[in-house]
Amino acid sequence: MTHPASLTTRLTLLFILVSSSVLLGLAWVLHAAVERHFVEMDRGILQSKVEVLERLLKQPPQAQELTALQSAVVEMFRSDPELRVFVQTADGRVILAPEEPDFPADELPQRASGVRPGLFTWWYDGSRYRGLADAIQPALPGFEPLIVAVAINIDHHERFMERYNRTLFIFIPFAAILSGFLGWRAARRGLVPLRLMQERAASVTASQLNTRLPEGSVPHELTGLAHELNRMLDRLEEAFRRLSNFSSDLAHEMRTPVSNLLTQTQVALSRSRSQREYQEILASSAEELDRLSRMIGDMLFLAKADHGLSLPSVEELRLHEEVADLFEFYDALAEEEGVSLSSAGRAVLRGNRLMLRRAFSNLLSNALRHADEGGYVAVKITEQPSTVSVAVENSGQPLAPEEFSRIFERFYRAEGARTRPQGATGGLGLGLAITRAIIRAHGGDITANSEEGVTCFLVTLPREPSQHAGGESA
Missing domain, CATH: 1.10.287.130 (Signal transduction histidine kinase, dimerisation/phosphotransfer (DHp) domain)
Known part of the structure; x- marks a missing residue:
């Protein structure tokens, strides 16, 4: 069975991927910028030479002959040995051409006809040249428009770009590996809180459940x-x-x-x-x-x-009638204990009759056991638009505040209930736990409070139970 890669490995690979992508993108941008710089630099040099030729041809030397023009051009560019000058007429007759390289004469008319003189490059004898062509109308009598081309050897640019690319080819993998290593260190350091949480969680045992994870020291x-x-x-x-x-x-x-x-x-x-x-x-x-x-x-x-108590069946119930029936059942016990029973309010809802009767029977039994002699047990039913509230009150010794958090626990009994005679329900300490389970199965809730000698259990039920099922779950 293969295990997924660790977070450290994933983050390291992500660092390498991101850094490689960024470096490659940056290298491409820099390469394009350097290349564009060389092109513009060569354009400036060649354009200046074309302008010089244009002035020369429009203001020819004292001997207005072809040989005098050639001599003047050669003399003018003697200080720039890297420059090559090519001049031909519009009909293709070559007036001036260098010994090398051979200019692509067939492309010059198209290059020179543009609004902006265009640069062009070509290879000759293992060297690369960049040229600029333009059309000029000379001042020499009898001459047609001339196509002038100026070129420069750009081998030194090519060698620079070759060294630049080689440097990037070496630097980018090294930088990616370095980024991955630093990312690995950062990931391990960043995941220290997770390892601390793991150690704390590993220390939790059945005999030591009070261990807690550090919330203040984690990111x-x-x-x-x-x-x-x-x-x-x-x-x-x-x-x-x-x-x-x-x-x-x-x-x-x-x-x-x-x-x-x-x-x-x-x-x-x-x-x-x-x-x-x-x-x-x-x-x-x-x-x-x-x-x-x-x-x-x-x-x-x-x-x-x-495990999720479900309702075997649901029917319409009149709560006030169910409470009246329970009062008849507990009337003898209440009379024996000297406790009066009273009810107020009416309400109709849908629920399981037997389960709700058992729940309210437990509440009444509990109230009767804890009511003092000569006291009372009262049931108050209140209708709301979507819920029904039933309050079961009894006079007597109030419950201690610490008992409210445990009163619905199984087998928990208030101290007074341990010594009183058992009523009809036996006093096993399970009645209130069962009552809460039944109420929650209907989608309701039950709370308890005790003050000024009165203990009250408040049951809130929806008019329509929150779950319907065909039978109880095992």
Whole structure:
């Protein structure tokens, strides 16, 4: 299995590619600029010589003869041995020509006919020449317009450009390799924060979840990543803490009924007993087994909620009627505890009847257990355009502020609930966790607050649940 190239390798190759492209582009621009400079320099030299010839031909020497013209031209350019002069008439008759090189006489008429005299180059005997042609009307009597061409050897330009190109051919690869090396060093140095984050992440273990990535010492581009990873570690630490607490609480909750069953069974088997005694022991065992069965059922329900609890069916519900039915069920318990029940408001929404009835039953059971004697439990239903709010209040000892962060955790029970007699729901510490799972399965939320001797659980539900499914997920 091949692994993708590292970031350092990718950045190094990118540096080499970019630097090579920039250097090649710069070399091309410089080459064109130098070449253009030589051309303009030669144009200036040749143009000045053509102008001199033009003045000479328009103001001929004292002997207005061809031989006198030739002698005057040769004498004038004696100080410029590199220059070559070629003169011919319009009909092709050569008046003046150097021994070498041979001028491309057939091209001169076209070159000289332009508005701006054009430069042209040609090779002769291994050397390169650049020339300029122009048409001149001489002052000599009887002469037709002349085509004058002046040329210069540009071998020294060619040798300079050859050395220049050779230098670039050597320099560009060297510069690209150097850029790659410097890019590699820069990439390794720039990726140090990533290696530091890797080392910190590697130090995170199940026994050391408090390690966090350094957000202040990493570049701005990595600050967001470090922040999100730290948030993930916070969530993992919190989930691990809850899982550890859940495991210990589950072991504690199951140990009591199992221990009771084992003790009762051992005592029952220690000697022969009457039928009535056996019936009493079996009845006590049945109670403990029922407690275990309800606990296991609740845990299975919460396990499904962890994997995305879905609604088996959805129907229209009148919340005020459902609350009235629950009041009839809890009326005897409320009368026994000396607690009054009251409800206000009406609302209609769509949801799963059994699940919502279970959720509100848990809330009422919890409120009755924590209401003080002679107190009250009140349910207030409020309709909004797209949501329905249900507040379940009870008078009594308020919850401590630190309990609100844990009240919906599994097996968590407020201190007062541990000593009160158990009501209809048994007080396993799972009721509020199940209630929150049901409310969230409907797309709603639940919060709790306690002040001035009143504890309130506020449930907010959408009129239409956020998910519909044909059955519960496993």
